[in-house]
Amino acid sequence: MSADRSDLNNLVALFDRPLEPMVRVKGDKSFKLPAEYVTERYKNNAIEISNRFGEEASENVTVEKVPIPDLGDILTLGRKENFSLFIPKHREISAKLINIFLNASDSKVLLSIATYVHDRVNPYLFIYSFSVALIHRPDTKSLKIPNQIQTFPDKYFDSKVFTKAREELKVVPPGLRRPIEIPRDYTATDLEEEHRIAYWREDLGINLHHWHWHLVYPTDGPEAVTKKDRRGELFFYSHQQIIARYNFERFCNSLKRVDRLLDWQAPIKEAYFPKLDSLVASRAYPGRVKDMVLQDLNIPNQAIKVDVDDMLRWRDRIYGAIAEGAITTADGKRMTLDDVTGIDIIGNILESSALSLNRPFYGNLHGFGHLMLSYIHDPKSHHLEPFGVIGDFTTAMRDPIFYRWHAFVDDIFQQFKGTLPRYTAEQVSSIFQITPNNFS
């Protein structure tokens, strides 16, 4: 596979205005779609719309007609709903969509399929799956894809920014507009102890980093995107580093080390009100009030059903495996957790990813912890509420509870590492080139 630069740039243009249809100009390109690609809504006025924005385009791109794979249940996630990779159903359909994009025979076919999918699939789901495909395809991996702050600023900025921006755009002609300042300190006051480090949790860079990590390491999808060397270990390592860095920031702000979230029947003292508004879902990310308690979840629309007791069982089975030094695989065999691959195995089980060696038995502890926290305000979906920021990996790091949950997750790994034998003098010297002489 190979692709020329202009084909690649056409792909990048699809990140522009993800909520608006392909008949509108994207970036500086006007895409001419096969008639069958245009959705019912725009079938009869594609030309008028294209003309309306004509002067924004400096280039026409003719999209070739190719056979379109069946989108099937990828379409079950509505266009105007929120999307979360913690929700198993969403993972599953994103894996299918990633596969469709990976299987496109060349970048022109990919463009054709993507323009068709763009107007039919949920925009968050589209951008995520398309991004994963672009960074994993040999012919597109050199592409610099736009960062998510440009594509979905609603996941990063105070909702007030958008009203100001709209006023400026709607009222003031181009050339006379003024920059809008992005507020940095707006979710709480310092009367709330945890707010002292909100500047760190709500930092654009740290949240982008977290999004990008999960883009490079999807939990589900074809093996080309999931089966990476030491994937599970890297899940441990990257999140352990985040907790370490967070604790350091806490010390600098006279806060103690973050407490593990251990008691799942006790009230959670950390409240959080993100003040973010999903532009796709047209719903605010709900807040969490002080002293809420985890509840059994039953969210029929998202096919989520999990009890706190399920979580306790998964937790205890994982602790059991660590204490025994071996897991039980899906086919009922014992597999030893050694000092080379053990942490990788536990990482995949705990996260969990498609590489988990026994999802039915060890469950999805880390992921369902996020979900249980994110639906704590409406655990039975009686009120049709969306999930909170902790249920969305692009926003989860804003919430103080992220760190309490991950301190618990990290502690499981530490428990395992405590069972490993010390490095021998030979191992240390061969790896680090350290000999007694270094210290003399």
Add this chain to the structure above:
Amino acid sequence: MSADRSDLNNLVALFDRPLEPMVRVKGDKSFKLPAEYVTERYKNNAIEISNRFGEEASENVTVEKVPIPDLGDILTLGRKENFSLFIPKHREISAKLINIFLNASDSKVLLSIATYVHDRVNPYLFIYSFSVALIHRPDTKSLKIPNQIQTFPDKYFDSKVFTKAREELKVVPPGLRRPIEIPRDYTATDLEEEHRIAYWREDLGINLHHWHWHLVYPTDGPEAVTKKDRRGELFFYSHQQIIARYNFERFCNSLKRVDRLLDWQAPIKEAYFPKLDSLVASRAYPGRVKDMVLQDLNIPNQAIKVDVDDMLRWRDRIYGAIAEGAITTADGKRMTLDDVTGIDIIGNILESSALSLNRPFYGNLHGFGHLMLSYIHDPKSHHLEPFGVIGDFTTAMRDPIFYRWHAFVDDIFQQFKGTLPRYTAEQVSSIFQITPNNFS
């Protein structure tokens, strides 16, 4: 005072696009403001903006320069905050603004002042105060002011409507646009018992009615707008009728009569998630989760400080007055609650309005009940959260707790009515023209 029709129409144009500045066309009118009226932001580009929208205007309106009254603390409410007539500070500044509008010597001066105020004052506060003034001024009271659904649809419609509308507006040229359907059933499922009558609580008409009632009967302001015949009694009567009608609707849906909210230390079982998004404040109206408990409020930004114990004291003093058949006035005198004026006196005390005969002693029971419920998720303002729908009289009737609170309020009135002597046969026959012969 008199005003010609075109002057009146100019006033109505100010209801158009309340978030956008006067330099933009309003309705079909392009207002030419004195240079001093234009805010700093638009001073240097008023002409360009005016030209940008020029073709929308069919008429130029030259606004005369008049002396502008000092706006003082009316400006303390930010342009992008929510506004509530339950918040004493907001009542106070709205009373001042109403006064400014009422004192304008004629409708041309009123227009001048209003165009100046429009771009400087919070849009909700502006529209409310301007509306009260228009319906109370002799020279403008014949005006049909736009209903609030047109001015602030965000207080009435599912937030999803606005994204759909924006997509349609931004993408599709005029003439080809399709209507957007307003969802009617979106805040919960029927698994939530109280949702059975959500269609009634979230009805556009009922909420508009409630807004309009309070527009006609402001609690605070100059006597011209507050001191109306039997104002306090009408507060009782209108809300009693709402509860009666609500109970009837409940019976039709196999629900029992609404319970009074009597125990202010107990968890409140009714949860409510309004799914409304304030376009002015760019903040969603927060939801209330199940089983929250009323808390002492301390909201420094809004100068609200009230304990549950304050509420208990006010309640017991009012019950005490009813039991004794007399209130204590602000100057320490006893005033008998008789069968003609008693209910009016209690109404003003309980609501409370500026006509309360002793606010320091009887407090603001009904109003602070709304506030206490509306800030239940962030009672100390640690999280800088806005109030919930129950704290805003344009949205309060959506929330099931409105009816539990008003069933309690209504019961106080019923308690008083129970102390009144029966009508005599003479009274009944003189009022209703009923004699024994009617029944024969």
